[in-house]
Amino acid sequence: MRWHWLFGDQLGPHFLDPGDDGPSRDARVVMIESRAVFRRRRFHRAKAHLVLSAMRHRAAELGDHVHYVRAETYGEGLRGLPGRDPFTVHHPTSHAAAAFVRGLDRVRVLPARGFLIPRESFRAWVDLRGGRELRQEDFYHWTRRELNLLMDGDAPAGGRWNHDHANREPPPRGCATLGAPRPYRPREDAIDEEVRADLDRWQREDGIEFVGRDGPRLFPASRREALAALRRFVDKRLADFGPYEDAVLAADPVMSHSLLSSSLNLGLLDPLEVVEEAERAWRDGRAPVNSVEGFVRQIAGWREYVWQLYWHFGDGYRDSNALGHREPLPRWFAELDADAVTARCLATALAQVRDTGWTHHIPRLMVLGSHALQRGWDPREVTDWFHRCFVDGYDWVMLPNVVGMSQYADGGRMTTKPYTSGGAYIHRMSDLCGGCAYRPGDRTGPRACPYTTGYWSFVHRHRDVLAANPRTARAVYGLDRLTDLREVLRGERGRGDLPP
Ligand code: FAD
Numbered sequence: 001m002r003w004h005w006l007f008g009d010q011l012g013p014h015f016l017d018p019g020d021d022g023p024s025r026d027a028r029v030v031m032i033e034s035r036a037v038f039r040r041r042r043f044h045r046a047k048a049h050l051v052l053s054a055m056r057h058r059a060a061e062l063g064d065h066v067h068y069v070r071a072e073t074y075g076e077g078l079r080g081l082p083g084r085d086p087f088t089v090h091h092p093t094s095h096a097a098a099a100f101v102r103g104l105d106r107v108r109v110l111p112a113r114g115f116l117i118p119r120e121s122f123r124a125w126v127d128l129r130g131g132r133e134l135r136q137e138d139f140y141h142w143t144r145r146e147l148n149l150l151m152d153g154d155a156p157a158g159g160r161w162n163h164d165h166a167n168r169e170p171p172p173r174g175c176a177t178l179g180a181p182r183p184y185r186p187r188e189d190a191i192d193e194e195v196r197a198d199l200d201r202w203q204r205e206d207g208i209e210f211v212g213r214d215g216p217r218l219f220p221a222s223r224r225e226a227l228a229a230l231r232r233f234v235d236k237r238l239a240d241f242g243p244y245e246d247a248v249l250a251a252d253p254v255m256s257h258s259l260l261s262s263s264l265n266l267g268l269l270d271p272l273e274v275v276e277e278a279e280r281a282w283r284d285g286r287a288p289v290n291s292v293e294g295f296v297r298q299i300a301g302w303r304e305y306v307w308q309l310y311w312h313f314g315d316g317y318r319d320s321n322a323l324g325h326r327e328p329l330p331r332w333f334a335e336l337d338a339d340a341v342t343a344r345c346l347a348t349a350l351a352q353v354r355d356t357g358w359t360h361h362i363p364r365l366m367v368l369g370s371h372a373l374q375r376g377w378d379p380r381e382v383t384d385w386f387h388r389c390f391v392d393g394y395d396w397v398m399l400p401n402v403v404g405m406s407q408y409a410d411g412g413r414m415t416t417k418p419y420t421s422g423g424a425y426i427h428r429m430s431d432l433c434g435g436c437a438y439r440p441g442d443r444t445g446p447r448a449c450p451y452t453t454g455y456w457s458f459v460h461r462h463r464d465v466l467a468a469n470p471r472t473a474r475a476v477y478g479l480d481r482l483t484d485l486r487e488v489l490r491g492e493r494g495r496g497d498l499p500p
Helices: 035-040 045-065 074-079 095-102 119-128 136-147 190-206 223-240 261-265 271-283 289-313 315-319 344-356 361-375 379-389 395-406 423-429 450-461 463-467 473-480 485-495
Strands: 003-006 028-034 066-071 087-090 107-110
Touching (some): 035 190, 045 066, 095 107, 119 136, 223 261, 271 289, 289 315, 289 395, 315 379, 315 395, 361 379, 361 450, 450 485
Parallel strands (some): 003 028, 028 066, 087 107
């Protein structure tokens, strides 16, 4: 009997399509629910729930066609497979899983699916650059050309590659919400009930621990739900995606974001169908080009780039620590204790993570990640925290996003500068500073904003690195003009690792 092994992030129909390099048509499917995965790391409970629910929904769809194993480890699950015939598996999405699969003696590894560009094509693109720096913008243009995505002949559709100028608006003044149509939300079923009962039992009897709250499931767990979420986004919400994609509103965490990351990363949706749907909306006149380009950029630019870099940089990338940051994560952050935090932006973002396992890219980058960077927290710990606490977190997506983009631990291999700011940026791009106990413009005194003081303290600590980079040299120039730097630094030291 032939077997094909589906990992828990290979759940869409495209992972079983025989195609040129897929599993054989008559293969039986094996899926393994490994308990050790949950024992090794303290995941957000909503994430554990989502992953198990999605795997079990897929198993229910496949019915008799699947052999669903609940085992301690993958190895144990595979050892129980009847027969000695070789089996196939699509290339997994992490270095650890790839090494595990390579070490098996009866496996044929098929190329990865669920991404837009084959890895060999990316390697060819890197070679073509002949040692020049790899930049996301160049990669994104190349990807659009390769896939003929949002193109008019040789030119970008709409006349330009980049619509960032129209897509960086601060939130509309005086509005608590963007007023976008509500996103798709799934309805739980008997499978979710069973998953909840199992997680309760694991916690009670097996000592498996979670973090965060497991409220009603908010993200799709089946292909049917994921397609409904995609359609609702494209039909009702994509048109407004662009202008406010970097803005943050306390009472409207989702705004016009798609909430599709977990479905893409579970493999329930294929990125090509997602960007093609978006392009169709533009061609049919249902969404403006700036919103469609902004969205396509997220997937064909960022998501794809991050995936390719994960493999390009190799497993050692996770140990990068160019800024020498070694502080441990404080307990309040690790425990998602938003109620302990005074700074309204940080408390809001942390509460969103605690309650849903999701927040959009600006709270991730400019609130949570920026705070970690300013405080000098160990990038490995920060990466692990993001991985465990986000419903869409996987090793491949975390490493470049956190080690590179958010913590600049790779010294600039991925981005041209560290992403961090004082309170002024958060004030401009959000309504989070209103009603906060701190004031973004204050550097000293009882209302000094922890992001503003944290920013100057960061620039002070890393002045040599920042002065040598043309994109950040101005920050050092600004630092040298501060007349109250000593007081700022004293205030910063006084905070210790207490919640700000
Ligand atoms: P939208 O804003 O609607 O964007 C559309 C899609 O683009 C997303 O669904 C996602 O698939 C893709 N995308 C956009 N940016 C990225 C990116 N930088 N990397 C990968 N995909 C991207 N995304 C994850 O999928 N998993 C993560 O674990 C993750 N961790 C992040 C950590 C940090 C510090 C930062 C700065 C970003 C991270 N991102 C991650 C990227 C981004 O924040 C999320 O993809 C996005 O917020 C998910 O919400 P959405 O589906 O509504 O996205």
